[in-house]
Amino acid sequence: MIISHNDPKVLYMGRTDVYADETKLYWAGSRAIVKFRGTKLSAAVNSTALWGNLRFGVITDGVMSGVPMLYENNGRDITVTLAEGLSDGIHTVILYKRHAANQLLSIKSFETDGEFLAPEPLPELKIEVYGDSVCAGEVIEACDYVGKCDPENNDSSYDNVWNSFVMQTARNLSAQIHNICQGGIALFEGTGYFHAPDYIGLESVYDKTCYIPEGGEPTNWDFSRYVPDIVIIAIGQNDKHNGRTDSDDIDISSSSTRNQWKTGYKKLVRDLANRYGDVKFVLTTTILMHDPEWDNTIEEIKNELCEGGIKAYRNVFSRNGSATPGHPRLPEHDEMARELTEFIRANVL
Numbered sequence: 001m002i003i004s005h006n007d008p009k010v011l012y013m014g015r016t017d018v019y020a021d022e023t024k025l026y027w028a029g030s031r032a033i034v035k036f037r038g039t040k041l042s043a044a045v046n047s048t049a050l051w052g053n054l055r056f057g058v059i060t061d062g063v064m065s066g067v068p069m070l071y072e073n074n075g076r077d078i079t080v081t082l083a084e085g086l087s088d089g090i091h092t093v094i095l096y097k098r099h100a101a102n103q104l105l106s107i108k109s110f111e112t113d114g115e116f117l118a119p120e121p122l123p124e125l126k127i128e129v130y131g132d133s134v135c136a137g138e139v140i141e142a143c144d145y146v147g148k149c150d151p152e153n154n155d156s157s158y159d160n161v162w163n164s165f166v167m168q169t170a171r172n173l174s175a176q177i178h179n180i181c182q183g184g185i186a187l188f189e190g191t192g193y194f195h196a197p198d199y200i201g202l203e204s205v206y207d208k209t210c211y212i213p214e215g216g217e218p219t220n221w222d223f224s225r226y227v228p229d230i231v232i233i234a235i236g237q238n239d240k241h242n243g244r245t246d247s248d249d250i251d252i253s254s255s256s257t258r259n260q261w262k263t264g265y266k267k268l269v270r271d272l273a274n275r276y277g278d279v280k281f282v283l284t285t286t287i288l289m290h291d292p293e294w295d296n297t298i299e300e301i302k303n304e305l306c307e308g309g310i311k312a313y314r315n316v317f318s319r320n321g322s323a324t325p326g327h328p329r330l331p332e333h334d335e336m337a338r339e340l341t342e343f344i345r346a347n348v349l
Contacts, residue, residue: 002111003034009116010034010107014097014178015209015226017219022046022106026210028136028161029179031057031096032107038114040084041093048074048104050214052156056105057098058082061091064162066098077108090117099159100136100182101195101212125175126226129166130206130268131234132192133183134286137164139327150326163330165286166232168337173344178226180206184238187264191250192238199243202235203264206272223275230348231272232282232340235265236294252293265301273310280348281305284315284340287323287332295321315343 003009005023014030016023023032034041047056047069055066060083067080083093097105110116129135139150142158151158161167161179170177182205186192189201195212205211210219239261240250252258269281283298298314305312317323317339323332 001115002109003116004109005032005107007116009119010110011119011122013122013176015180015221017209022108024210024215025097025105025107026212026215027178027180028097028100028182029164029167029177031094032110033092033094033119034110035090035092035117035119036112036114037088037090037117038112039086039088040113041082041091042079042111043082043095044077044079044108044111046075046077046106046108048214050102050104052099052102052159054099054103054156056080056082057094057096057160057162059094059096059162060086061093069103079111088114092120096162098161099156100133100138100161101214102156104215122176123174125173125230126177126228127166127170127173127175127230127232128178128226128228129181129232129234130202131166131179131181131232132185132237133181134237134288134328135164135166135179135181135234136183137161137167137333138183140164140330140333142327143329143331145326146329146331147324148326163333165328165333165336165340166234168333169340169344172337172341173349175230178228181234182211185235186239186241187235187261187268188239190243192241192243194238196243203268206268227276228279230280230282230344231276232284233265233269234284234286236285236298237288237290239294240291252291252297258297262297262301262304265298266305269305269310269312270308280311280313282313282315282340282344282348284317285321287317287319287321287328287336289323289325290321292321313343313347315340
């Protein structure tokens with residue numbers, strides 16, 4: 001049995017562009033979910049690995065696996081076996097975008113040797129996240145490097161958004177999640193590390209579905225398609241980097257720089273608040289080492305937003321900004337997920 005990418009039996013989570021012959025996924029963690037009775041499942045896809053050693057992310061009945069992406073298949077319509085050798089019963093498979101901008105993925109159709117079934121409804125609670133590489137799960141699986149710098153010659157093979165702390169938090173809270181996160185991104189254009197040498201800032205892509213030039217013309221996201229209850233904003237790690245001079249010389253302790261960044265940050269939050277109405281914001285950074293002045297600035301932002309009538313909360317991890325010089329690994333993401341889940345349950349819900 002074959003069903004098209006836009007069949008009602010296919011559920012999507014995350015920002016997508018839907019066309020006649022395909023559904024395109026752009027942001028890390030975006031996924032398609034299918035339920036079926038049968039022993040195997042395949043998907044017709046068109047994918048591109050822009051750089052690195054990448055995989056299609058697959059969750060079969062709660063068990064994680066993956067299928068390598070091959071450069072020789074870039075831009076070609078191919079069929080990928082997602083699961084096989086299953087018991088002849090009912091199964092649920094999730095095909096998800098494991099990586100961020102270096103992975104392009106379009107879904108054409110799904111096929112099983114049995115029949116597709118009506119999917120389980122998605123959770124009612126909705127979370128949206130705006131963040132950087134930590135939220136995108138970059139280098140998360142390099143578990144021999146807990147508390148250490150990243151391994152040399154990292155080729156993206158350690159990346160896996162599924163177990164990033166924000167994705168874990170959504171599962172802990174039985175929530176949907178749209179994960180608008182990209183490694184190296186900062187708030188402003190021309191800063192951070194994303195898409196050198198033409199550095200792209202969150203201010204330019206927070207409202208986009210297709211947000212990377214390599215994916216085609218940028219497409220605007222229709223915010224009415226997903227109205228979250230909670231928005232998590234986790235930026236401030238990369239904002240010290242001045243892309244124009246390629247140095248870490250943006251000083252948040254400078255009053256003019258601080259006011260400019262605060263103004264841009266609050267503009268982003270206020271725009272989202274205007275779009276979503278009665279929504280709650282959780283402002284945070286992570287345990288990746290950084291100058292605490294960024295956190296102090298976010299505390300000021302939180303207070304000023306609250307004074308303006310916006311429901312804003314600030315999460316501070318027990319080892320905030322001090323735990324590791326490299327990307328957090330899985331045990332550290334587990335730690336952050338536990339703490340963030342507890343914070344939201346106690347203060348936000």
